[in-house]
Amino acid sequence: MKFAYIILTLACAACASAQSFPPVTSEALQALIDLDELRGGAQQLQDFAYAYPDRNRVFGSSAHNDTVNFLAEVLRSTGFYNVEVQPFVELYSGGDSALTINGVPTNNTLFTYTPSGTATAPLVAVSNLGCATSDYPPQATGAIVLISRGNCTFAQKVTNAAAARALAAIVYNNIEGTIAGTLGGLGEYVPTVGTDLATGKSLLASLQNGTNLIATLEVNSVLENRTTFNVIAETKSGNHDSVLALGAHTDSVEAGPGINDDGSGTIGLLNVAIALSNFTVTNAVRFCFWSAEEFGLLGSTYYVTTLNETAPQELAKIRAYLNFDMIASPHYAYMIYDGDGSAFNLTGPAGSAEIESMFEDYYTAAGKTFNATAFDGRSDYGPFLDVGIAAGGIFTGAEEIKTDEGQDIWGGEEEIAYDVNYHQAGDNIFNLALDAFLLNTKLIAHSVATYATTFDSLPLPASLSRRHAREMKMRRDSYAGADIHGHFHHHCGTEDAEL
Numbered sequence: 027m028k029f030a031y032i033i034l035t036l037a038c039a040a041c042a043s044a045q046s047f048p049p050v051t052s053e054a055l056q057a058l059i060d061l062d063e064l065r066g067g068a069q070q071l072q073d074f075a076y077a078y079p080d081r082n083r084v085f086g087s088s089a090h091n092d093t094v095n096f097l098a099e100v101l102r103s104t105g106f107y108n109v110e111v112q113p114f115v116e117l118y119s120g121g122d123s124a125l126t127i128n129g130v131p132t133n134n135t136l137f138t139y140t141p142s143g144t145a146t147a148p149l150v151a152v153s154n155l156g157c158a159t160s161d162y163p164p165q166a167t168g169a170i171v172l173i174s175r176g177n178c179t180f181a182q183k184v185t186n187a188a189a190a191r192a193l194a195a196i197v198y199n200n201i202e203g204t205i206a207g208t209l210g211g212l213g214e215y216v217p218t219v220g221t222d223l224a225t226g227k228s229l230l231a232s233l234q235n236g237t238n239l240i241a242t243l244e245v246n247s248v249l250e251n252r253t254t255f256n257v258i259a260e261t262k263s264g265n266h267d268s269v270l271a272l273g274a275h276t277d278s279v280e281a282g283p284g285i286n287d288d289g290s291g292t293i294g295l296l297n298v299a300i301a302l303s304n305f306t307v308t309n310a311v312r313f314c315f316w317s318a319e320e321f322g323l324l325g326s327t328y329y330v331t332t333l334n335e336t337a338p339q340e341l342a343k344i345r346a347y348l349n350f351d352m353i354a355s356p357h358y359a360y361m362i363y364d365g366d367g368s369a370f371n372l373t374g375p376a377g378s379a380e381i382e383s384m385f386e387d388y389y390t391a392a393g394k395t396f397n398a399t400a401f402d403g404r405s406d407y408g409p410f411l412d413v414g415i416a417a418g419g420i421f422t423g424a425e426e427i428k429t430d431e432g433q434d435i436w437g438g439e440e441e442i443a444y445d446v447n448y449h450q451a452g453d454n455i456f457n458l459a460l461d462a463f464l465l466n467t468k469l470i471a472h473s474v475a476t477y478a479t480t481f482d483s484l485p486l487p488a489s490l491s492r493r494h495a496r497e498m499k500m501r502r503d504s505y506a507g508a509d510i511h512g513h514f515h516h517h518c519g520t521e522d523a524e525l
């Protein structure tokens with residue numbers, strides 16, 4: 027297969043012989059990162075999406091498979107990597123929905139993993155946040171229930187609605203913006219859609235005024251097992267008992283092509299991997315391109331759990347895992363995962379604090395202001411934390427509103443989301459902040475050069491790290507369940523299952 031986007035020429039200046047390759051240095055690796063190549067890569071991913079009517083790169087789609095094949099082919103053609111395309115099967119959920127209230131079409135979004143169904147019934151508001159069965163009045167039976175987001179998982183709310191023998195559920199957002207909820211998998215659920223805060227408030231006010239509302243909800247849910255693929259590329263050279271792993275996710279949501287989320291991380295990593303082929307490494311470097319992150323970190327979870335079951339000694343060889351999910355948000359902030367727990371009290375395994383420091387030093391040297399983002403496991407580093415591997419990464423912000431503090435520090439427009447096109451059709455090549463894209467890819471290069479040379483700056487993995495990992499997972503889970511409006515966490519992947 028031939029691709030319009032060819033960046034291989036970069037690698038071949040030093041192709042004469044393996045012996046002529048110099049040891050990698052941060053400066054030399056960063057010097058090979060080129061903005062035109064990054065833009066070309068982002069364009070290529072968009073072209074894959076736009077070649078099909080759905081215009082997305084959702085896992086298992088043709089455009090996503092094209093992405094996977096492209097990555098594998100480019101990485102193989104460097105000759106520098108052993109490339110594995112790792113298949114796995116996961117449940118895909120898609121479809122469409124329609125909602126009318128008293129005959130008026132009403133804004134709604136399909137919940138992931140909702141069952142199908144059609145119902146016309148009175149709309150009944152539940153008490154509180156619908157997290158307790160006692161929140162559901164007797165009138166909920168045979169009705170369509172209206173529930174606020176917040177405090178417990180969507181799955182909990184919808185399980186309660188089903189137990190109350192409601193016919194369907196509408197969950198309204200408790201913050202501005204589109205609600206994109208997931209039930210996290212199959213369960214004892216009723217057909218469920220989300221709606222926005224203003225719609226939810228208005229419906230609730232009508233019900234509280236005693237107005238009778240009749241809702242008609244039609245949910246056509248497509249649930250099918252799909253085979254999809256991780257791409258794992260490890261340097262042929264270097265010490266394979268002492269591995270630096272890095273990851274980005276290759277899939278988008280249904281709504282758009284996913285060029286910032288996470289085309290930016292994907293192309294950033296790919297360009298660093300290509301550049302690295304001009305050097306020698308001391309420690310092996312493993313570039314991981316995860317599928318199905320948007321459906322709950324499925325690719326990275328599959329990879330880590332499979333290794334844990336079949337070859338746990340291989341996991342122990344991973345000295346650090348670095349994650350890059352959204353590195354070029356249009357109203358970006360430079361945010362580093364809070365590995366030392368200083369800002370969010372969620373500390374990572376031994377070594378995570380040192381990784382955070384390494385990124386802080388990079389931004390400081392570049393004259394950039396940075397902040398911490400919660401180390402809550404809501405992207406593909408979560409499964410690595412769960413098995414006690416030191417981890418870190420950066421993030422430029424998603425749907426949260428950039429805070430006043432952020433406004434002062436980073437400039438830019440006030441009262442606007444870091445990524446106004448988060449999980450939407452507009453997450454295309456025009457949604458990238460190119461200065462952040464370039465600097466953050468150079469930061470990736472710096473981290474690769476640093477740890478490909480030596481892990482001396484990281485403590486040896488502690489024997490207690492797995493116990494620590496279990497304790498921290500419990501705290502991360504409770505953090506996720508309690509936090510509704512956190513400004514500095516990544517709303518990719520599983521988060522919406524939690525809130």
Ligand SMILES: [Zn+2]
Pocket residue numbers: 275287288319351352518519
């Ligand atoms: Zn993402």
